[in-house]
Amino acid sequence: MYFKFVVLAAFCCIATSAEFTSYEGHKVYDIKPENTVHQELLARLAQNDVYDFFTLPRVLGLSARVLVQPEQQAEFEQTLQAAQLPYEVVNENFGETVAEERMQNNFFRNLRSSSRSSISFSAYQRYDAINSYLDQLAENYPSRVNLKTIGKSYGGLALRTITITNGDGNTNKKVILLDAGIHAREWIAPAGALYVIQQLVENFEENSHLLETYDWVILPVVNPDGYEYTHTNTRMWRKTRKPASKSCVGTDANRNFDFHWGEVGASSSACSDTYKGASAFSEPETQALRDLMHSLTGRAKFYLTLHSYGNYLLYPWGYTSALPDTWEDIDEVAQAGAAAIKSGTGTDYTVGSSTNVLYAAAGGSDDYAFAAAGIPISITMELPAAGNGFNPAPSKIEELVRETWLGIKAMAEKVEQKY
Structure with missing residues (x-):
């Protein structure tokens, strides 16, 4: 209680010019379908853009979670009750959660703003702070770290990769390619990527075996325009920020491949959160990631894209329930990650193809990496929400990125054994 008072007091007098979107009165529902009829109903509801489904698993026994605005709540609850579909309101006022998250995040970020020696995992870092950290690593470890700008966002922000090596000068090693932040609001994903970077660079001695035969290429923020917009304006913004029509902005970058x-x-529909774009690769961000993938064809053996949320390790296909011929190879790697996390922390991850575990969604980066860029192991990792309505609270970041690293490290070790 004392901590919460201090945080609130610290920010009650700070003026800001930003116009934050209010989620006052929005509720978060946890819904557990008991049969296929329930699942079909939820699938139909998810097609309505007024409902923001955070997760919609196809596996019975796993809960769906959805954000509903005040004016839609009565009808939504009546629909669930009529179908005898069990639900629970897990957040009565999402607006309060967003406001508290913002205050806590700013409080802890400002505490560490004077330090550039390492990145802090007590807060979600902004785009500039992430770049400053990458710059500092390049300065401190010039033989093992190389930075590159692979393109620019629609808003002109640099899309920067960090290539991490063991410094042996071999420029033709196999590659693990990792990205995060395709969906703007999934803040824990870039945090997870930053922790991987920290472990490989600053904790090199412990993790040097991961760099003996592989280099790591990491793009920590694929969608910086959207990411910044979630910090300054609309917390639950998901898409890019390029205008999509006269009245709507943004494309779902993970439907644009x-x-x-x-x-x-x-x-x-250009206004939808899952808008596919006017054409494939209509967004400069997806174009840059595509080109990066193809530049590594032949060398890249493992593509891992970080998202949130839901404790899932997913692999192709996203457009069909069929499985690729080599699905067992991918499943073996994903299962290694799930087992390591379970052993280390007790957290359960569900493993399987995207369509069969969650839902069909064509145009994703993981399908493209596998099928078009020829990367044999392609996995989407959905990080947990730690019981929160969407992203973990700032106080949970370090715990979860440590847990995530257990899985990523185990998957990387399995890939190194296989390729």
Whole structure:
């Protein structure tokens, strides 16, 4: 209680010019379908853009979670009750949660703003702080760290990769490619990528075996325009920020890749959170990631993209319930990650193909990396929410990125054994 008072007091007098979107009165529902009829109802509801489904698993026994605005709540609850679909309100006022998260995050971020020696995991870092950290690593470890700008966002922000090596000068090693932040609001994903970077660079002695035959190429923020917008304006913004129509902005970058683009699980409506874009690779951010993938074809053996939330390790296909011929190879790697996390922390991860575990969604980066860029192991990792309505509270970041690293490290070790 004392801590909460201090945080609130610290920010009650700080003026800001930002116009934050209010989520006052929005509720978060946890819904557990008991049969296929329930699942089909939820799938139909998810097609309505007024409901913001955070997760919608297809596996019975796993809960869906959805954010509903005040004016829609009565009808939404009546629909669930009529279908005898069990639900629980897990957050009565999402607006309060967002406001508290913002205050706590700013409080802890400001406490560490004077330090550039390492990154802090007590707060979600802004784009500039992430870049400052990368710059400091390049300065401190010039033989093992190389930075590159692979493109720019629609808003002109640099898309920067960090290549991490063991400094032996071999420029033709195999590669693990990792990215995060395709969806703007998933703050824990860039935090997870930053922890991987820290472990490989600053904790090199303990993790040097991961760099003997592989280099790591990491793009910690794929969608910096959207990421910044969630910090300054609309917390639950998901898309890019390029205008999509006269009245709507942004494309779901993870529906914008040119592999079965637009076939299923993506919207043609420019205002939808899952808008596929006017064309495949309509966004400069997805173009840059595509080009990065192809530049590593032949060398890249493992593509890992970090998202949130839900404790899932997912692999192709996202456009169909069918599985690729080599699915068992990918599953073996994903299962190694899940087992390491379970052993280390007790957290359970669900493993399987995207369509069969969650939902069909064509145009994703993982399908494209596997099918078009020829990367044999391609996995989407959905990080936990730690019981919160969406992202983990700032106080939970370090605990979760440590847990995530257990899984990523185990998957990398399995890939090194196989390729």
